[in-house]
Amino acid sequence: MTASALSWSAHARRAPLLLFLVLYTVLTGGPFLWVAIMSVRTTPEIFASPYALPSRFHWEKFVDAWTNSNYGTYFWNSTIVVVSAVALLTIIGAMVAHCLARYRFRGNRLVRFIILSGMILPPQLLILSLFQILLDYHLYNTLSGLVIVYVAGHLAMTVYILEGFFAQIPQDLFDAARMDGYSDFEIFWRITLPIGVPAIFTTVTLNFIILWNEFLYAVVLLTEDDKRTLPLGIMHFMGSHQLDVGMVATGLMIAITPIILVYGFFSETMIKGMTAGAVR
Amino acid sequence: MTATARLSRLFGRRRAPSEVDARRASLGTLVIFLAPALLIYAAFTVYPVLRTFYNSVHTIKPRGVEEFVGLANFDALLHTDLVFWKAVGNTAIFAIVATIADVLGGLLLALCLFSRVPFAKLLRVVWFTPVLMSYVVVGIIWVWIYDYDWGLANAILRWLGLGNFEQSWLGDPRTALWSVMTTHIWKWLGFNMIIFLAALSALPGEVLGAAELDNCGWFAKLVYIIIPMLRPTIVNLLVLSFVGKMMIFDLVWIMTGGGPLWSTETVSTYVYKRAFDWNTFDLGYPSAIAVLWFAIILVFVVVMTRLLRQRDKLEF
Numbered sequence: 001m002t003a004s005a006l007s008w009s010a011h012a013r014r015a016p017l018l019l020f021l022v023l024y025t026v027l028t029g030g031p032f033l034w035v036a037i038m039s040v041r042t043t044p045e046i047f048a049s050p051y052a053l054p055s056r057f058h059w060e061k062f063v064d065a066w067t068n069s070n071y072g073t074y075f076w077n078s079t080i081v082v083v084s085a086v087a088l089l090t091i092i093g094a095m096v097a098h099c100l101a102r103y104r105f106r107g108n109r110l111v112r113f114i115i116l117s118g119m120i121l122p123p124q125l126l127i128l129s130l131f132q133i134l135l136d137y138h139l140y141n142t143l144s145g146l147v148i149v150y151v152a153g154h155l156a157m158t159v160y161i162l163e164g165f166f167a168q169i170p171q172d173l174f175d176a177a178r179m180d181g182y183s184d185f186e187i188f189w190r191i192t193l194p195i196g197v198p199a200i201f202t203t204v205t206l207n208f209i210i211l212w213n214e215f216l217y218a219v220v221l222l223t224e225d226d227k228r229t230l231p232l233g234i235m236h237f238m239g240s241h242q243l244d245v246g247m248v249a250t251g252l253m254i255a256i257t258p259i260i261l262v263y264g265f266f267s268e269t270m271i272k273g274m275t276a277g278a279v280r
Numbered sequence: 281m282t283a284t285a286r287l288s289r290l291f292g293r294r295r296a297p298s299e300v301d302a303r304r305a306s307l308g309t310l311v312i313f314l315a316p317a318l319l320i321y322a323a324f325t326v327y328p329v330l331r332t333f334y335n336s337v338h339t340i341k342p343r344g345v346e347e348f349v350g351l352a353n354f355d356a357l358l359h360t361d362l363v364f365w366k367a368v369g370n371t372a373i374f375a376i377v378a379t380i381a382d383v384l385g386g387l388l389l390a391l392c393l394f395s396r397v398p399f400a401k402l403l404r405v406v407w408f409t410p411v412l413m414s415y416v417v418v419g420i421i422w423v424w425i426y427d428y429d430w431g432l433a434n435a436i437l438r439w440l441g442l443g444n445f446e447q448s449w450l451g452d453p454r455t456a457l458w459s460v461m462t463t464h465i466w467k468w469l470g471f472n473m474i475i476f477l478a479a480l481s482a483l484p485g486e487v488l489g490a491a492e493l494d495n496c497g498w499f500a501k502l503v504y505i506i507i508p509m510l511r512p513t514i515v516n517l518l519v520l521s522f523v524g525k526m527m528i529f530d531l532v533w534i535m536t537g538g539g540p541l542w543s544t545e546t547v548s549t550y551v552y553k554r555a556f557d558w559n560t561f562d563l564g565y566p567s568a569i570a571v572l573w574f575a576i577i578l579v580f581v582v583v584m585t586r587l588l589r590q591r592d593k594l595e596f
Contacts (some may be wrong), residue, residue, distance in 0.1 A: 152324035213414030
């Protein structure tokens with residue numbers, strides 16, 4: 001038997017596996033490709049033939065969605081909420097993580113336990129009373145209210161990931177910095193943060209994705225149309241224009257694009273970030 | 281320590297030699313580092329949780345009308361609320377079936393990529409994509425896929441000549457729950473796969489090599505070598521996945537809203553409905569549901585980790 005015949009039979013044995021790989025790739029990637037195609041086709045075109053390629057690219061649908069269907073507002077609301085929440089989470093979370101990882105003090109373990117226990121609280125246990133509390137504080141139906149709720153809700157995971165990384169920074173570095181007369185704040189700013197950049201980057205991408213997609217808190221805490229974030233905006237549009245499939249697809253594409261862009265550049269970091277919370 | 285000394289400790293550079301220990305920090309420093317987080321956490325996590333517990337034994341109407349009812353909410357919940365029990369049943373089916381499918385499917389996908397197939401890196405990136413998409417995006421796409429008239433599911437059945445099996449997938453109480461579950465599994469398989477891939481590449485290569493030499497079939501290798509060695513990962517993923525599914529809200533809400541005929545109602549969608557959609561305007565009763573459900577989840581987590589970890593100890 002020649003070598004080529006051998007490898008041919010080896011390939012033949014693996015044929016079902018390769019077929020499965022192709023099928024599953026189509027199953028996971030296909031739906032997004034389908035939406036991308038529909039987003040540049042008009043609804044009559046889609047209903048004439050749902051799975052055809054675009055005959056002409058209707059880019060003007062994006063302009064239409066952005067201006068006439070309020071997607072521009074939704075997009076900016078999402079951007080404001082997510083960027084502020086991620087910035088606050090990173091700073092506040094890093095401060096706590098630095099403190100817990102670096103200093104021995106009475107109550108260290110208590111603080112850690114209290115903050116990390118936030119990871120197991122189901123949102124349903126918080127959402128009803130958060131609704132009341134935001135009403136009391138006049139933060140209901142405001143973007144800043146949603147930002148604070150997001151910060152409180154994702155602090156636990158952020159601290160968990162950052163503290164794990166910060167704790168591995170060699171103590172010698174900090175001892176040396178102390179000897180050189182660095183203040184506590186300088187140590188945080190000029191040693192922990194620069195060295196912790198990989199971990200910070202992980203939490204930033206992770207929080208960005210999760211908050212960009214967040215639905216439950218937003219749907220309870222925001223009801224005015226000009227306050228809606230993208231997921232709410234799309235749901236609202238879907239509710240009132242159920243049959244305008246083409247326009248809904250354009251809206252979906254507006255929500256997907258930032259994620260695809262970030263994912264395209266940082267797929268390794270994002271995959272690592274998503275696993276960081278689960279693997280010990 | 282005086283106030284000025286404390287300030288110089290924080291921002292200044294000069295200090296007495298005895299203060300050089302980098303493991304210690306003054307109280308002021310600790311407060312500055314911890315206060316923002318602890319304040320936000322107290323006001324928007326601890327307080328709401330306590331208030332939910334408080335609400336669960338009250339009737340809470342708008343305009344601050346509150347009435348203490350003791351355990352009446354829980355009593356009604358357990359003894360007269362048929363929709364609640366329907367929701368519990370649905371959530372239980374969802375949590376058990378989808379968790380097993382997710383973890384098992386994720387393991388098989390990871391093994392596919394691990395067996396040195398071509399383009400493994402690219403495939404991993406594509407297979408992970410659904411995990412990153414929001415429930416709104418995934419939900420709407422799958423509502424279209426399940427559409428009776430032009431959806432992909434029925435189109436494929438017709439193309440295969442199985443037109444008899446055409447369904448209104450989300451409109452029929454018999455198929456709705458399973459259809460939503462399929463979408464949920466589709467979204468999360470990639471996550472489990474990635475974790476298993478990380479765990480697989482951390483396994484010692486010699487063991488798998490030795491199995492190869494012993495001419496061990498791949499199924500035997502899976503059952504006797506890979507699964508036992510991945511046990512800690514499997515336990516973690518089972519618990520994580522199970523807890524997530526016990527709280528499922530978004531996808532159900534987007535795809536079916538709990539219908540038709542409560543066939544996809546879950547505990548979380550029911551909590552939401554009782555609080556904001558029903559015109560009972562009472563936050564106490566749904567809070568009682570949330571509290572009870574949290575207690576049940578907690579018990580499950582403790583029991584699951586105990587049981588699965590216990591067997592670890594016995595084996596080794």
